[in-house]
Amino acid sequence: MSSASGMLATMAVVVLFSGIVQGYLTPLLPEVGKRLHLGPVGLNNIYLLFQVACTVLTPLLSRLGDLHGHRRLLRISLAMVAGGSLLIAVWPSPATLAAGVALQGAVVGFFPLLVGILRSRAPEQNRKGISLLVGVLLIAVGVGGLVAGALSERHAMAGLWTAVPVAALAVVAGLLLPDSDTPRGGRFHYGAAALLTSGLVAFVLVLAQGGTWGWTSPLTLGLAVLAAVVLAAWILVERGAAEPLVSVRMLGNPRLAIVSGHTFCAAFGTIGFFGANALFLASSPAETGYGMNLGPQAIAAVSLAMLAAGFAGSALTPRLTARSGDRTVLALGGALTALGFLGMILFHDTLPQYVTCALLVGLATGVFESITRSVSAEVVDAHETALAVGLNELALSFGAAIGAAVIGMFFAAHVQRGTAHIAESGYLWAWGACAAMAVAGTGLAMRYRAPRAEGATPVRQSATSGDLA
Template identity: 30%
Template sequence: MDAPETSSRSGAVVATLALAGTVAAIMQTLVTPLIAELPQILDTSSSNAAWVVTVTLLVSGVCVPVSGRLGDLLGKRRMMLICAVPLVAGSVVCALSSSLVPMIVGRGLQGMGMGMVPLGIALLRDVVPTEKLSGSIALVSASMGIGGAIGLPIAAAVAQYANWRVLFWGSAVLALAVSAMIFAIVPDVPAGAKGQRFDAPGAVGLAIGLVSLLLAISKGADWGWTSGTTLGLFAVAVVALLVWGFYELRTRDPLVDLRTTARPRVLFTNAASILIGVGMYSFMLIAPQLLQFPKATGYGLGQSMLAAGLWIAPGGIMMMLISPLGGKLINARGPKTALICGALVIAVGYGVALPLMGTAWGIMLAGIVINSGVALAYGSMPALIMSSVPLSETAAANGFNTLMRSLGTTIGSAVIGVVLAQMTISMGGFTFASENGFRTGLMIGCGVALVSAAVATLIPALRKPDSEEVADGQQADADQAPARA
């Protein structure tokens, strides 16, 4: 595609890719309003029903880096269309489910489609003019947070006023619409790693390691952190990932180029991504509970699920508004500065939450500040990654970075879950997380955000490539503007 045509269509392309990311995020939060009702809906126990949430996490953790690598090999647009297939199929299977196993299968299929977001971010480097690239990356990258924030009240409203199956039929229609838009609007570009082979053994090894690790983290609190099952899964994860890493360093066309990943600029960005994920999800886990806990506790606000979602929604809207400003900050001062600023803004948001957690408007204000910081951070991470890796690895590198964010949210969920489970009060025969538990969780979120800012300061300036790297296709522009093919 020539430059004039790219410029004329870039706005529609960015809007389509941002919508794709938003829809993928909505798929993740879709079942949140149903969690309490799932045991009755599926005629199963609460512990079994929890797999409806867990399976999406596990499958997406494996499929996101694999989809990214296939995007480099087969073409990013083609892989986005392929990712839309399990999103539609999974939604239909869930809508038709009346028992646990079909629902788990459907949610697993939905998890397979989550690679759409890093693919879309990587595709921007190929189709968007340089002057619009930073803002476009920021918007599409933030779409996951936007979809999560605005998807919750929409899902709650549908679940409250209509049959729960409408949620999944609606998600199927959204996925179909997005796939049609991608087919019609997003241009096809040559695959950056065309001709290389797909690393199937690497995909299997990574799947074993990731599933073991994510399962141990997400279910450790239920099974017991010192139980044989949890410790066994951690052991399998360590062994599998070490063997996988050894193999990846010696294969010709690895699934993830660990040498590239080990470069300080990429390494510290991924480390900061994990911490940002923890910081973001801590508030997402705490805020709905504070809003919905009964007023009789003395700190709960007694809101319905729908009302709680509406109080949280402005944070998602703020992400949408801040993303273009984040792009301008990246252009002016570089993505490293934007990442540091984002982490510090998240910490300020937690500082706002601590004294105001007793009011709904205070939680809303804290959510607006925290999500503003998330928008800045999420927009800067792909810019840092794509300015540091060869064109043939952009989708795979973005997929790996997305995996790091997901790992952060999983760790955040586990840590905050343990804190809230250990610091409790009893009232009327029920056990609730205590006010001190929530305050501790907020302080953890603040502390992790500050640590992520410190880690981001260690990201080195972009080294100017030598002539040999340029000849091999290594793209590296100035830190003031992310690279573009």
């Protein structure tokens, strides 16, 4: 790749594919499920399979990239996601849908591996590049859903082809990207990988199915105990390993811990509430006493507007950090999130009021996703970049999953008597929980100290690294 700008443009194609994959199936699955004779349980299992695949593959692909080359693992990840997308489109069936979404779970490797290449090849572009890629990702998620919905208006299965053309472009982009030049080598700890995978699978199953099974049921509690025991065993194995899968020292890095904790708190509301946001917009005031009575296209438009606000937030982040510092921008992301959800509690009677608050949450999403990915890449040595970003991605996934589970608990506890409708109080509790977690994330952000403050050597940034090309 002849220039940093050309490399960023090529990376943007890969991230575009990532966003499309994460956005296009959601509006299609209800109708596709009917065509494939999949009921609500079957469709929920498809979502669950994707969550499990993402959780398992995040640390594995990131670590393998640090060991054996970021470009090599990026190409493998691209092949997996492209293959899964093609499989779903060409042979739609319950079996191929399950296999396809499992392969698509490798999409979680894109961002950590791309950041590994970026930090190695153009460290002066790290902040600018990450902000650009986050913005493209957010917009692509919204566009993917809109395009898939439009293609499926005449034929439900047509939308399954949404990701295929973009997959071809992304595979070509992966062939054009350079490799990182960070030192690599070492042994992949398969025993630690097995323990980590088992523990994470059990943990995700508890989060995803606890509401269905019952949070105090023997199955839920048993899996929770199993996850805790297996993950504890994994930590013991890692402590004694000469070449650990995930360095326990990295998990003890105070800066990475603070950033990942902030990511968890921010994702709890901004991403965890995304599905519930559509429910509120679709609710009829005549039936429930609240809501905006919007149809699918209008809801998609609001969602896209939120993601566009996220793009703006991501684009502004490098400028803000150059002027105010990382800690201030981390705190700003949390404060904007809290303000947005507090606004929903107070102002949700009219569409302009509610959308204004939703756009504030969207803006905060772009800020926190950009700053946390940038900082997590810079607080570790270059040869651990992909894994550090991968751990932050795990924090984001867990925050979103736990947020969705907690919101689901509030909804289940506040059902209008004699109906299946959620009472307005359920939303008030949900918005309050999201705001409280955002405040907690802001508190964590205020404890962050930049490496320079403790004598460490930060990644050098050019004078213009705060500007988007």
